[in-house]
Amino acid sequence: EIVLTQSPATLSLSPGERATLSCRASQSVSSYLAWYQQKPGQAPRLLIYDASNRATGIPARFSGSGSGTDFTLTISSLEPEDFAVYYCQQRTNWPPIFTFGPGTKVDIK
């Protein structure tokens, strides 16, 4: 079973600042990693897939990088609507089961 670890648990920043979120896998997931944003009372939203591809409609300030076991989600300049919880997610090759990281909360400093 692949375990995803996210750090930090909470990131306190101001609007306009750069946010750097980390996701580490217990074994290589190649580039098969996604990032989601979730706001209170809402369903998650896909931001990044295959480690670095932005999903449809996602602003360019969101970028993803990494491969193997270490991945990063970067928000270049935080907008007020970006304060939320962010989860990484991967799927094992076989059987096709999915796991999520525990999440990083980005809150307003």
Added chain:
Amino acid sequence: EVQLVESGGGLVQPGGSLRVSCVASGFTFSSYWMSWVRQAPGKGLEWVANIKQDGTEKYYVDSVKGRFTISRDNAKNSLYLQMNSLRAEDTAVFYCGRVVGANYFDYWGQGTLVTVSS
């Protein structure tokens, strides 16, 4: 427009059963793997189960194996999760999700709350 709408949540006693449903629209339902993902109050996301396009393959997280059954009716564009022997720790919002590229969830419903309590 892709839409996923869950229903069927509610309050159930420990040991009881419940079936939640998800109706899909705006895409060819029969062409996609589908999944259920849950979120306990104040907690993170947990994948529960997924099902292949034709329903011939199903996979579950260990904690629900033998108790939950995922199914689909492509003629009705519907996804189901039958939950038996429910426990307090199953209390969560249950989301249905469309699986894209076999790896990720690109559309989610709004969720339905299942509360297991006496």
